[in-house]
Amino acid sequence: MGTLKCSVVFSAALLTLSFVILNPNPALAVEPSYNLATVDGDTSEWNHSTDFISDMYKTGSPNGEVLAQLYMRYDCNTETMFVFVSSNGTSMPILAENGEEVWIKIGGKVVSSDDEGNGSTPDFDWVTKPFLGNPNYAKAWEASFFLTANRTYSISVHCNVWEDNESQTAAVYNLLVTVNCGELDYGDAPNSSCYGEAGHNIVYGGQGAKVKLGSTIDAEPSYDGNINADEDDIDGYADDEEAVTFYKKNPDGSYTQISGDKFKKGDDYRVVVHAQLYPGETAKLAAWFDFFADCIFGNEPEELIINNVTLSNGTSDITTLSYIQDFTVPAGATEALTYMRFRLDTQTADLGPTGIGNGYGEVEDYVTSIGSEEPVSVALVSFTASQMEYGVKIQWIAASEINHAGYNIFRTTSRDGEYHKINTELIKYDVSSSVGEKQYQYLDTDILSGDVFYKLEEMNLDGHSTWHGPIQLRITADISTSIELPTEYELAQNYPNPFNPVTAISYSLPEPVDMTLNIYDVQGKLVRKLVSGLQPAGVHTIIWDATTASGEPVPSGLYLYRMTAGEFSKVGRMTMLK
Known part of the structure; x- marks a missing residue:
């Protein structure tokens, strides 16, 4: 020089x-x-x-x-x-x-x-x-x-x-x-201490998000990761780790959907990866499962569970392709918390478990575990009931749901009394995400005052049930006259989800405020304005009947609902299935 x-x-x-x-x-x-x-x-x-x-x-x-x-x-x-x-x-x-x-x-x-x-x-x-x-x-x-x-x-x-x-x-x-490099989507397994950085350009050279895992993608400001593999999720936006579904192989050769939170050594499984490609796009798909929990993806040959397969969309429409891969958890796998990584990129060279992709795409990391025993059907984190303005809000969080169909809620006024089911239909298992905690809630409005006890029945796909509870709540005044205002803004997950043809969206306001609640499709196009204007403080629920403002029914697919109230803003995700 x-x-x-x-x-x-x-x-x-x-x-x-x-x-x-x-x-x-x-x-x-x-x-x-x-x-x-x-x-x-x-x-x-x-x-x-x-x-x-x-x-x-x-x-x-x-x-x-x-x-x-x-x-x-x-x-x-x-x-x-x-x-x-x-x-x-x-x-x-x-x-x-x-x-x-x-x-x-x-x-x-x-x-x-x-x-x-x-x-x-x-x-x-x-x-x-x-x-x-x-x-x-x-x-x-x-x-x-x-x-x-x-x-x-x-x-x-x-x-x-x-x-x-x-x-x-x-x-x-x-x-x-x-x-215009676009923003990067990073993996969120523990990178600095273990697995190494992996990232993909969401937009590369102005090309746009033309390939992605699942139907949702967001940019992440960090690549360091953490033990929960959730550091990259942006507050207020839908989780973009939603492209992968896991199944366990049964003795008769059939498959049962599982959450993917835990796998058993020596058993056979199936993973289905959903990838969305724009017309004419081609991308490489690869995945790794750290069976031996040694902080390295692909350290052993069997850990590469999807070996750089090529996905192509030769149609003139945006298409979701589903790739199916069977794999076996080695009998000698380590019983420990561990991770999986899925990568999709338009680069022509094979993908490795680390580095920044040369094209554009997405990476999804999942935290899981390996054991020698069958996972419990449901691992319940919490089961609570609280008095609200117009009823009792019952909430529960499940950390693991295996071979699971849904829930029923039972109520009585005496701990040892006869319990009666209060929900008219089974509260179905939330299939919107295959890994991670899931939160459920139910509003019981048929209460006046006094002591009340609740039990939660978990229904398995094989027809067996497991009971949780009871929990007790003392109603201090008539529900219809007591007022318990929320202390913070909140937008709840719609219920049911997936739904057809109606779903309920609840939101909490600690004070009167001008707010909006809108429905958008995955391209960001406004579908329906549900709420617009001054709303009183309290917990509110609004029903969406899966129609546009003109009354036209919307097609099946993923929809986003966004609440804006003052400086508060949050987005949720829901699926309409016909």
Whole structure:
């Protein structure tokens, strides 16, 4: 690499200053290509077609003569912008002598380095210097500097060329440039202490979220992970770990759906992975199960349970493809808490368990465990009852649900009295997520005052039941007259879910507030406004009948419901099945 002899107006110290970042109309901005480059005076990697950004004009005026061309590349992994400026022909060499102003500015701040030619960003180098036999001429120049992705910048590029026997300014000023790598979806298994970083671009080079695991995807600000494998989930948004369904093989060869919270050594299982692909898209799918709990995915050959299969959508519609894979938990597997990782990416090379994908896609990590005994049907975390304004709210949380159909609630006014079922239909097992805790609630409105006892019946798919409780609640006043206002805003999971054709959505308001509750499809299109305006404090429930504002029934699929009340905002996910 060359050594810059002239006093170019670059300063490394200026890199610590805050850039002025604009928020203009994106349609007015240009976009670099997304590739690596090397600032070394060799321009063979540059493509004069795909890397071209703008002409550079005499005096910087768009109406002036074209004196040079500007090219840009951006590397999403290192957040580095590469710039290449070439003179417009041999008759217009770039002046490279002392005192010539060669610079790139972002929002008025100069970016590059005064230690040019050191091989690391920020960097600068002349191309073909001396040029035309003159040591003060260069044919072109290259530069690199760090630039945060997913923003639009006002960039000015300036140098001087020799034309008509005098120095002329070649520049482009306040060029709007959008760097659109998209946001990263990271895995959330314990990465720094164990498994290593894995991530995928949700949007890569402006391509959009064209492949994803399941129907939901979000960007995660962290890649460190934690023991619960839930660090990457953004508060207020639907969990995007929902693409995988697990089944246990029965002695008769049939399969029973399980939660995936626990697996038994030596048993056979099936995993079904649902992937959504846009028309014409092709992606690699791979998955690992750390059977030996040694903090390494794929340390043993059998841990690669899905070996880089290719999924393709040759239709003209967005399509969800389901890939089925059978596997066996080794008899010698370690009895411990452990993890699984599923990756989908449009890159052509095989996926490994770590690293950032070269295309765009998604990663989903799941926490699970391996044991030598059959998992219990339901592992209940809590079972509570509380007095509300218009009834008794019964809530329970299940950490594990195996071979499970649903729940019934029974009530009596004496602990040893006769219990009567109060729900008219079975409260069905929540199939919206295969792994993790699930929360249920039921509102009992047929109560006046006094002591009341509740039991929870868990129904298995084989017809057997298990009982939990009783729990006791003393009603201190008539439900109809007692008032217990919520202490915080909350948006509950709709019930039932999945549903057909109606479902109830409950929300809590600690104070009167202007609020909205809207339904959206997965593309973000508004489907129905359920609530809009001032609402009183309390717990409210509204019914959605799976229709649009015009009364048209909606198709089966995933829908999002969003509540906004003051500074509070939360999104839930529900599934309409016909």
